[in-house]
Amino acid sequence: MERKRSDQKTRAPSGAAVQSVELTEALYRALFAEWAEHGFSALSLERVAARAGAGKAAIYRRWPGKLQFADEAINTIALRMAAFEDKGSLEADVRAFHRRLRSVFRHPLVRRILPDIYAEVARSEAMEAISERVAQTRRDEAAKVIERAIARGELPGALDREIALDFLPCSIYWRMMVTRRSLPDAQLDLYAQGTTAAIKALASAP
Structure with a gap:
């Protein structure tokens, strides 16, 4: 018998659907460390993800590309420092x-x-x-x-x-x-x- 929609429990997202604040902060730190070592033009998102202990997909779930990633990271830190x-x-x-x-x-x-x-x-x-x-x-x-x-x-x-x-x-x-x-x-x-x-x-x- 098919369950009525009202009887079905709403499931919380898990795994890739959840964007951990801690991981986002780790990605920021990794971005800045890689940037300082290699410069922006040679910055590798694969290395950033690896340094943060994540896969490259964790970056692309948050930002469409390197510039957008850098933009948000810089502005987030700038606001904290200001x-x-x-x-x-x-x-x-x-x-x-x-x-x-x-x-x-x-x-x-x-x-x-x-x-x-x-x-x-x-x-x-x-x-x-x-x-x-x-x-x-x-x-x-x-x-x-x-x-x-x-x-x-x-x-x-x-x-x-x-x-x-x-x-x-x-x-x-x-x-x-x-x-x-x-x-x-x-x-x-x-x-x-x-x-x-x-x-x-x-x-x-x-």
Whole structure:
């Protein structure tokens, strides 16, 4: 006798139908490790899957290709690295922003992958779009530093926000990623003081 549909239990998906959060995170880590070792152009999804302890199908169940995989991985990590809470003053917020940026630039994978991204940007419009989205994520977070200072009355509402946002990361990026020098705490404080002074000077410029 045929069972009525209402008598049949709904079965939970299993096996390939379930996308494990832990496996997704492992795939992200494997992607970045392979990227740092081989560069994006030579990156192999087979090696990424093997490093994560999975089959290549685990990647294609999540992303249609290498670019989409990289896009989601980069933006997921960028969002985690971007946020920090209100520290109460412009200089304190700038110092917290610089400290977070220093932590990112100290990471050995970031130090190898970031220059490769810029090299790929010169060759690939798709990678350029990925890079721009990551940059905008960080810029949106930096904008909170400026907007909080305006709300506190530390900066005028007429401030040129775009130039102020350029000031925030540039000195840290130059020192750590371009000249490849370390940045100890004492000097980090000086960079925060200098950047704060520059933004305030911009606010008073004619």
